[in-house]
Amino acid sequence: MRLPAVTWSEVEHRARSVAGGPVTRCGGTDDLTVAGLVTDSRRVVPGSLFACVRGAASDGHRWAATAARAGAAALLADRPVDVALPVLCVPSVRAQLGPLGALLAGDPARALRLTGVTGSNGKTTTSTLLRGVLEAGGTRTGVVGTLGAQVGGRSRGTDLTTPEAPELHQLLRWMVDAGARQAVVEASSIALDMGRIDGLHFDVSVFTGFEEDHLDHHGTIEHYWASKARLFERDRSAAGVVVVDDPWGRRLADQAPVPVTRVGSAEDADVRVLGWRTGSAGTEVLLGDDTGGHRVSSPLVGRVHVTNLAAAWATGRLLGVPADAIAAGLATVAPPRGRNTVLGGSGRPVVVVDYAHTPRALAAAIATARDLCGPGGRLHLVLGARGRRDRYKRQGLGESARAADVVWLTNEGSHGENPSAIIGELRIGLLGAAAAVRTVPDRRAAISSAVRAAGPADVVLLVGRGHETRLLDTTDPRDAVHLDDAEVANTALIVEHGPPATADAAERAS
Numbered sequence: 099m100r101l102p103a104v105t106w107s108e109v110e111h112r113a114r115s116v117a118g119g120p121v122t123r124c125g126g127t128d129d130l131t132v133a134g135l136v137t138d139s140r141r142v143v144p145g146s147l148f149a150c151v152r153g154a155a156s157d158g159h160r161w162a163a164t165a166a167r168a169g170a171a172a173l174l175a176d177r178p179v180d181v182a183l184p185v186l187c188v189p190s191v192r193a194q195l196g197p198l199g200a201l202l203a204g205d206p207a208r209a210l211r212l213t214g215v216t217g218s219n220g221k222t223t224t225s226t227l228l229r230g231v232l233e234a235g236g237t238r239t240g241v242v243g244t245l246g247a248q249v250g251g252r253s254r255g256t257d258l259t260t261p262e263a264p265e266l267h268q269l270l271r272w273m274v275d276a277g278a279r280q281a282v283v284e285a286s287s288i289a290l291d292m293g294r295i296d297g298l299h300f301d302v303s304v305f306t307g308f309e310e311d312h313l314d315h316h317g318t319i320e321h322y323w324a325s326k327a328r329l330f331e332r333d334r335s336a337a338g339v340v341v342v343d344d345p346w347g348r349r350l351a352d353q354a355p356v357p358v359t360r361v362g363s364a365e366d367a368d369v370r371v372l373g374w375r376t377g378s379a380g381t382e383v384l385l386g387d388d389t390g391g392h393r394v395s396s397p398l399v400g401r402v403h404v405t406n407l408a409a410a411w412a413t414g415r416l417l418g419v420p421a422d423a424i425a426a427g428l429a430t431v432a433p434p435r436g437r438n439t440v441l442g443g444s445g446r447p448v449v450v451v452d453y454a455h456t457p458r459a460l461a462a463a464i465a466t467a468r469d470l471c472g473p474g475g476r477l478h479l480v481l482g483a484r485g486r487r488d489r490y491k492r493q494g495l496g497e498s499a500r501a502a503d504v505v506w507l508t509n510e511g512s513h514g515e516n517p518s519a520i521i522g523e524l525r526i527g528l529l530g531a532a533a534a535v536r537t538v539p540d541r542r543a544a545i546s547s548a549v550r551a552a553g554p555a556d557v558v559l560l561v562g563r564g565h566e567t568r569l570l571d572t573t574d575p576r577d578a579v580h581l582d583d584a585e586v587a588n589t590a591l592i593v594e595h596g597p598p599a600t601a602d603a604a605e606r607a608s
């Protein structure tokens with residue numbers, strides 16, 4: 099992807115448009131040009147403008163000399179650095195990442211209609227659904243989120259659900275160059291808090307629902323909610339679609355300064371869920387809006403997707419997509435990897451792989467998996483908790499797990515914590531539960547044991563990692579090992595219960 103060469107004076111001019119205090123240019127002539135804004139010295143290429151970002155673990159200013167050696171043409175800093183490069187000194191480097199990230203990517207957002215998606219659960223599914231709806235409406239649409247970035251038949255990996263602003267604007271440039279005229283952006287609360295979507299304005303932003311999460315970062319649930327509510331300010335979005343089935347969503351709908359379409363089962367919902375049913379073949383929802391009743395179907399499995407489908411419907415309508423195109427789009431969108439992915443069946447246990455990693459999402463995933471049990475079937479849950487993150491959730495996860503028949507406690511990547519201590523915290527929520535509790539610290543062995551113990555009417559639910567394929571038990575990312583829950587489950591199904599009995603099951607196992 100070729101990024102435009104931007105003159106130093108254009109960079110200075112855009113930087114001055116960011117409120118916050120004096121901008122001082124040290125060195126560099128007006129016709130000096132830079133190409134690409136980079137926040138990581140390890141990704142600098144000749145001609146880059148390197149942004150010295152102060153972080154929690156280190157200060158980007160420490161990497162200025164490294165960036166210079168890698169060919170950076172100039173620096174963005176908030177204090178003097180002893181490096182022989184032109185420097186633009188600003189009050190806050192992080193505050194410049196959006197505006198300058200946009201400028202140095204050629205302001206791609208100006209050529210796109212943008213939809214933002216935030217919420218504690220359902221961001222990835224709803225973003226994927228929206229892309230399908232907008233494409234069915236006839237517009238090439240890009241998407242960026244937890245599963246990386248996609249446009250047309252191309253994809254790119256990302257380290258974060260919502261990348262840092264310079265990378266995000268470069269991905270939007272990549273989408274525009276690939277012919278996209280719409281883009282859907284998953285906006286995580288941490289990204290909203292850290293300014294990663296600065297420089298973007300959304301036609302519609304979607305709030306998929308809320309429960310406490312990421313309190314390690316936000317501190318309190320109020321701050322967590324406020325970071326999401328920030329997306330529904332006029333300077334960020336023109337309109338909102340908000341699921342009002344929980345009090346925090348209702349509060350947002352009541353308080354947001356932009357026009358809000360309310361979605362859910364509530365009486366006052368503008369797009370109301372009138373009924374639904376779900377099973378291994380997919381989900382069907384009956385919706386009511388100001389144009390009447392609409393029946394939509396989707397291959398997604400599980401009650402958790404009912405409001406995701408309703409929110410995608412409401413957003414498509416707001417963006418002018420005809421009702422029949424929305425329905426066609428929803429009917430064709432395949433489940434995103436690791437979101438209620440269904441394996442096995444046809445005479446073998448069903449295995450469901452899901453990303454649920456909060457108590458409420460786990461309770462919903464268990465309810466969904468229970469819907470897939472055959473007569474008299476039991477639900478086996480393979481449960482862990484990621485190390486070094488949101489310890490406060492572990493007892494709640496254990497409490498939600500009480501709804502299963504057999505719970506297999508295991509490792510989910512301890513990230514340097516003591517794996518047994520993590521399992522012990524999960525077990526607190528299970529004290530006195532009717533469910534049988536097994537402890538198998540090795541994740542592969544736990545998945546295989548659960549699949550082995552499951553009968554043909556049973557369901558094995560694997561939660562916490564979904565699509566993830568890297569498992570880390572230390573604090574050094576280089577120690578990560580490959581472990582894909584769906585891969586391990588498929589192997590266990592064949593080893594313990596034989597190959598798929600029918601073609602479609604074989605297809606599903608692929």
Ligand SMILES: CC(=O)N[C@H]1[C@@H](OP(=O)(O)OP(=O)(O)OC[C@H]2O[C@@H](n3ccc(=O)[nH]c3=O)[C@H](O)[C@@H]2O)O[C@H](CO)[C@@H](O)[C@@H]1O[C@H](C)C(=O)N[C@@H](C)C(=O)N[C@H](CCC(=O)O)C(=O)O
Pocket residue numbers: 137138139140151152153154155156157158161257258259260261262286287288289315
């Ligand atoms: C809490 C958080 O979001 N931290 C992010 C933050 O880290 P940090 O402030 O510690 O940065 P740092 O490591 O001190 O580095 C400071 C600066 O020096 C630079 N640097 C660093 C090393 C070097 O050799 N050269 C160099 O230039 C870095 O690129 C950075 O610009 O800035 C880093 C660089 O951009 C991010 O990688 C890092 O995300 C970490 C890895 C992370 O795990 N973030 C998670 C919590 C996150 O953001 N999750 C959300 C939500 C997901 C969900 O909803 O489930 C997401 O959007 O992914």
